[in-house]
């Protein structure tokens with residue numbers, strides 16, 4: 358089993374896949390890694406569709422302006438966020454759970470949550486879409502590293518026509534499609550893509 362550091366080193370976007378099938382157990386482990394991800398207020402907005410059918414993958418390729426890896430990969434995980442996870446009814450329960458981990462007397466609910474309650478419906482929707490993008494992205498990152506640890510490759514595809522993907526799976530407006538994750542056995546071993554040096558990334562030289 359790879360360490361997390363080894364999986365991070367070994368991960369590259371894979372765009373060519375062998376046709377070998379991906380076992381359901383591997384997909385289950387990837388989904389389990391997503392399930393355990395952190396999320397704001399523990400909202401857990403991630404929702405997934407595992408697309409294996411050739412016809413579905415062909416349509417997903419079309420929805421990504423022809424990106425071949427989606428048709429070639431034996432599995433595409435459609436990674437979504439459910440905006441309903443941030444609705445008051447669900448959040449009430451999540452907040453009550455969270456109160457249990459705060460120190461007695463902490464007033465987070467009156468401050469952070471109070472701010473959310475003052476927003477207009479449009480502001481709230483935009484804020485929730487942003488939250489969904491952050492929460493779901495973290496979960497997908499965990500899925501990608503888990504895939505590497507299982508000998509699988511992934512490619513995060515973010516270049517897609519949202520309405521077409523939504524239509525393909527009859528998804529309601531409350532579901533935001535965040536990523537199409539191609540998953541399969543790699544048929545290539547890409548070089549590491551260039552990365553900025555650390556000095557350019559830290560805004561204060563000491564750490």
Ligand SMILES: Cc1cc2nc3c(=O)[nH]c(=O)nc-3n(C[C@H](O)[C@H](O)[C@H](O)COP(=O)(O)O)c2cc1C
Pocket residue numbers: 368369370371372424512513514515516517547550
């Ligand atoms: C938000 C996001 C969107 C991406 N969209 C695409 C995409 O539409 N097609 C694609 O081939 N790769 C896509 N990628 C993969 C990036 O091109 C890739 O991660 C980057 O070039 C670094 O290479 P590496 O993943 O091999 O380290 C995306 C990655 C992210 C995080």
